[in-house]
Amino acid sequence: MDIQYVDRRGTDCNKWDGQQNMFGEEGLHxxxxxxxxxxxxxxVQEALHKYVDLGVFGYMRVPDSYYQACIDWEYENHGYKMExxxxxxxxxxxxxxxWIIQFMTEKGDAVIVTTPVYYPFLHAVTNNERKLVTSDLINDHGNYSIDFLDFEKKIIENNVKLFILCSPHNPVGRVWKKEELRLLLDICKKHHVFVISDEIHQDLVYGKNEHVPSLLAGDYEDMMxxxxxxxxxxxxxxxQNSEVIIPNQTLRDKWDKYVKGIRVLGGNAFGYIAAEAAYRGGKEWLEQVKKQIQDNYQYLKDTFAERLPDAVVSPLEGTYLTWIDLSAYVAGSDMREFMQKKCRMAVDYGAWFGGDRFSGFIRINLATSLDNVKTGVEAICSNLV
Ligand SMILES: Cc1ncc(COP(=O)(O)O)c(C=O)c1O
Structure with missing residues (x-):
């Protein structure tokens, strides 16, 4: 099976057809x-076709086979045994x-994140009227690590109640090592900080990097x-289907009480069917996708090294999002103008991930064809010489 690129323009997808909201215009690369x-x-397509052919889309219980497929996937791919x-x-x-922020903390409580980070983390804190506390990752020429001293200091100073961990980390592409996770989570444990571990990128890791589920990193079931x-x-x-893993009974009771209150007790039928099929039969497809992402990354990295040697492209240990420091060429205040007016591109702006100190950075999505990556890279390089 070969993976197939699809030109999604004109399909109402956010990426190509829904740019107005974030960029103030449409038609960007x-x-x-x-x-x-x-x-x-x-x-996945076959399973959905079969369900569509059935032609009845009534209420559906969560299939036992779906649970099993998810449990098997996690165990076979990450060595974590869920019940x-x-x-x-x-x-x-x-x-x-x-939701977890809402039932695990009170208004005004402090929540910490390690920046730059996936911006809905920041919005989740402020939209829920909690206090946002940030601890910047250490940036050593594009290689990022956690500033454990700063992280602990901020927790103490702000009486932090909750930490949202991104593992692997979007946008800097780090796959946290077990020792790093333990240091981080032990600090949280010591100061009674509850942890939400967002592991949505767990399967997109490359080479020797290995994703360690946070619940497997140590004894954290009561706090995570x-x-x-x-x-x-x-x-x-x-x-729209994700799995929330709660080994601790008291925490599960809290979750169950909360979701009863908002009456979102399960996912939708199409999601279960698609996800189960993917967990059972999608491994080979995933390997091909990962190969394409790595090829795309290599092309981008090599081309920048040759044509924009002062651009810093962070190593891609995980995710399909590459984090690039263009500050040697473009002032942060000019980044929007440069990317949209000159390059005609829609990228995620660094500032979105934690503030103006990241405005010299961009995040580029590599889960596309090599041709699309070439178009984007060429636009950036040719507009900077
Ligand atoms: C770290 C992280 N969490 C969550 C999401 C989105 O999750 P969902 O679409 O399931 O709400 C993303 C998407 O980019 C992400 O990078």
Missing amino acids: AMWVADMDFKVADC KEWIRFSPGVVSAFN IMIIAPSKTFNLAGA
Whole structure:
């Protein structure tokens, strides 16, 4: 099976057709929002076809086989053994972490994140009227690490109640090592900080890098909820289906009470069917997608090294999002003008991930064809010489 690029223009997809909101215009070369321009695995399409052919789309219980497929995937790919009773659902990882913030903290409580970070983390804190505390990752010429001293200091100073962990980390592409996770989570444990671990990118890791589920990194079951999903892995974001892993009974009771209050007790039928098929039969497809992403990354990195030697492209250990420091060439205040007016590109602006100190950076989505990556890279390089 070969992966297939799809020209999604004219399909009402956010990436190509929904740019107005974030960019104030349409028609830009799209390398932003994190979904793929690849057709899903055949097994997913076949399973959905079968369900469509049935022609009845009434209420559906969560199939036992779906739970099992998810449990098997996590064990076979990450060595983490989940029990069916621990698994809950949400129509997306973002909804799940917003809900957890609501039932695990009070208005005004401090929530910490390590910046730059996936911007809905920041919005989840401020939209829920919690206090946002940030601890910047250490940037050593594009190689990022956690500033443990700063992280702990901020927790103490602000009486932090909750930490949202991004593992692997969007946008800097780090796959946290077990020792790093332990240091980080031990600090949280010591100061009674609850942890939401967003592991949506867990399956998109490359080479020798290995994703360690946070719940497997140590004894953290009483202080953590982990969220995983098939959406990034198998390009199913529109199917709105993610899994919330809660081994601790007291925490599960809190989750259950909360979701009863908002009456979102399960996902939608199409999502279960697509996800189960992907977990069962999507591995080979995923390997091909990862290969394409790595090729795209290599091309981008090599071309920048040759033509823009002062651009800093962070190593891509995981995710399909590459984080690039263009500050040697473009002032942060000019980045929008440069990317949109000159390059005619839609990228995620660094400032979105934590403030103006990141405005010299951009994030580029590599889950597309090499031709699209070439178009974007050429636009940037040719407008900078
Ligand atoms: C770290 C992270 N969490 C969550 C999401 C989106 O999750 P969902 O679409 O399931 O709400 C993304 C998408 O880019 C992400 O990078």
